[in-house]
Amino acid sequence: MPHRAADTTPVIELRNVTKVYGHGEAEVRAMDGVDITIESGEFVAIMGPSGSGKSTAMNMIGCLDSPTSGEYLFNGVQVAKLSQDQRALLRRNYLGFVFQGFNLLARTTALENVELPMIYKGMPATERREKAREALAKVGLSGREHHDPSELSGGQQQRAAIARALAGNPQVILADEPTGNLDTKLSVEIMELLKDLNERDHITIVMVTHEEDMAAYAHRVIWMVDGKVERTGTPEEVFSHGRQSA
Amino acid sequence: MIWETVRLAIQAIFRNTLRSILTVLGIVIGVAAVIAMVTVGQGSSNQVTADVEKLGTNVLMVMPGAGRMGPGNNSVSAALEMKDVEALINQLSSVRTAAPYNQTSLNAVYGTEDTRTSLAGTDARYLDVVDWPIVMGRGFLPAEESSGRAVCIIGETVRQELFGNTDPIGETVRLKNVSCDVIGLLEAKGASSFGTDQDDIVLIPIKAFQRRVTGSADVSMIYVAAANNVSTDRALVEIETLMRERRRIGAGEEDDFNVRDMKQLASMLTGITDVLTGLLSAVAAVSLLVGGIGIMNIMLVSVTERTREIGIRLAVGATGNQVLLQFLVEAVVLSIIGGVVGIILGLSLAAIASNIMVIPFSPDPMIVAIAFLFSAAVGVIFGYFPARRAARLDPIEALRHQ
Known part of the structure; x- marks a missing residue:
């Protein structure tokens, strides 16, 4: 995999990032001087109460949003200096998204959904189909290639979405509440799958969640409150601190 | 992609x-x-x-009246006359033949049948100019033309209206106050590009028309066939020149007649x-x-x-x-x-x-x-x-x- 950086440059580095929405009275500081560094191969969970800025941080990392001030370096590259199209290319080649609501295209088969990122890469159809099958097999969806999302269970839909994220051969998977719409049993399956991808394929995973059980799969938890990083550490450290203060 | x-x-x-x-x-x-x-x-x-091509691309029409073709202009200028027809034929090498043509519309009656139709006064040369064969009976004889006898050649539509499918030759048709013997039947032509039925016509010798229908020696239009090896453009110029001379139009004066060829009409x-x-x-x-x-x-x-x-x-x-x-x-x-x-x-x-x-x-x-x-x-x-x-x-x- 060519984009595995051999040096020690962090994959993701937010430096004093501030994001302000609105003006004057209606001004909202969604992120307020946030520093986050994520190394290649890490599995990080971003947590916090709603309105803490964790989703904004996720969008920022996914190059879907840009900071009001501060810097975001992806593999050492200033994202703010990239054009709209270059950011699309960055998402296409280095990032994979997994959403709470799955966000599969309706009335489109699992296989075609997984092919989507590769279409934009301009990959020939046969190669694309082959890779999509492989990705679906990896998430345990062999035999469901031609099912529409409506014919798949929630857990299967999320697996298809993960397969789609994998299909782009990403360096980082960004998962926004990936288990938010699933019951405990399915949630565990999805988390095991993500953990597997992290351990076996060395894909960096950044996940937003509000469930401690899910965050426990991560190496590190970043706890945000009011747009600021309040503390960071292993799940045990962060949660025990939370319980003490509660 | x-x-x-x-x-x-x-x-x-x-x-x-x-x-x-x-x-x-x-x-x-x-x-x-x-x-x-x-x-x-x-x-x-x-x-x-x-x-128009069927009508003959070498056909020209001479009409009194200046300027544009159309209603309103004809009345002021002098009519044409039979001498003009002869002059065109005799004096111009570019003219193969020519025929006078006067037209009006009236009722044709046969027994209890009657029909509104066009009556045209002309002579045998007209059928030559427009290349219109007679399929039954015969055309006008020179004697009939010169005496202005009341004989007629009818179109297919008139025949259908008055005689049905029976043989009309030798029957007598009344045209206004003229009793007229049918001597010939024209080949069916169908509708013209104007949308009018070309077969709805009765032809009589021009002399008969002049004497018994209009009561004047005027010719309202002349059909001209250009000679075979002559372009209609050249014929047109020659006809114009001759007509100006005959009608004594001085240099610089405008024509008080006009000559059209079928191309223009088309x-x-x-x-x-x-x-x-x-x-x-x-x-x-x-x-x-x-x-x-x-x-x-x-x-x-x-x-x-x-x-x-x-x-x-x-x-x-x-x-x-x-x-x-x-x-x-x-x-x-x-x-x-x-x-x-x-x-x-x-x-x-x-x-x-x-x-x-x-x-x-x-x-x-x-x-x-x-x-x-x-x-x-x-x-x-x-x-x-x-x-x-x-x-x-x-x-x-x-x-x-x-």
Whole structure:
């Protein structure tokens, strides 16, 4: 995999990032001087109460949003200096998204959904189909290639979405509440799958969640409150601190 | 990539079949209307040209009256006379033959049958000029012509009206107050490009016409056949020169007569149909515009509806241009489908109409190509704005959209 950086440059580095929405009275500081560094191969969970800025941080990392001030370096590259199209290319080649609501295209088969990122890469159809099958097999969806999302269970839909994220051969998977719409049993399956991808394929995973059980799969938890990083550490450290203060 | 985009567009179009059909209806109707109008117009132009050619391209007409052909001008200038006919034949080498022609309309009566018809006073040379054979009986004899005997040659329509399918030769027809023996039947010619029935006619010797119908020695029109190896243009100039001389028109004075050849007549007639075709096509083209607006409307709805889909595409790495292209191609494919259906429909309508109107079905590949390109252009123009809106969506907002 060519984009595995051999040096020690962090994959993701937010430096004093501030994001302000609105003006004057209606001004909202969604992120307020946030520093986050994520190394290649890490599995990080971003947590916090709603309105803490964790989703904004996720969008920022996914190059879907840009900071009001501060810097975001992806593999050492200033994202703010990239054009709209270059950011699309960055998402296409280095990032994979997994959403709470799955966000599969309706009335489109699992296989075609997984092919989507590769279409934009301009990959020939046969190669694309082959890779999509492989990705679906990896998430345990062999035999469901031609099912529409409506014919798949929630857990299967999320697996298809993960397969789609994998299909782009990403360096980082960004998962926004990936288990938010699933019951405990399915949630565990999805988390095991993500953990597997992290351990076996060395894909960096950044996940937003509000469930401690899910965050426990991560190496590190970043706890945000009011747009600021309040503390960071292993799940045990962060949660025990939370319980003490509660 | 472009083929992939086209495939995706077709998929998206068929995902919402009914709406797609309604969307393209405007384009279909617009294109079909333009194609049908132009094709039928072309057909009737061709028909006119063919009719005129049948009449003889070497035929010219001399009429009194200055300037343009048409009503209102004739009364002021002196009429033509029989001497003019002879002079044209005898003095001009470019003239093969010529015939006088006076016309009026009246009732022809036979027994209890009567019919409104045209009565023309002329002589045997007229049938030569316009190349009109007699299929039954005979033509005028010189003696009949010089004495102005009341004999007549009738057209097929008059025969049908008065005699049915029986033999009319030797019967007597009453034309106003003249009793007239039928001596010949003309070959059926059908409708002229004016839309009048050419077979609805009775020919009598010009002398009989002058004496018993109008009571004057005037000739209202002369038909001239140019000599075989002479162009009508040259004949036209020679006729004009001779007529000016005969009518004593000084240098610098305007003609008080005019000479027309069939080419001019043809171009005048096709000119009329062309103007009509143009007008009708312009009206039809407006509906194409309306069709385009319909496509824009639906594409805008589609962009709003598929906001989330656009968000997903942007998130997985589609560039703004790729999204723009997708929606643009969708609009273009939609309008091209409309265009193709419209072309087929328009040509079918034109074929049916041509069949009913008894004109040649003349599809013009040029117009078909223009209609096709135009419908594609409508897609590009009216698809661009919605597509640009899709491409400029904020992916975060788009993903949050329900």
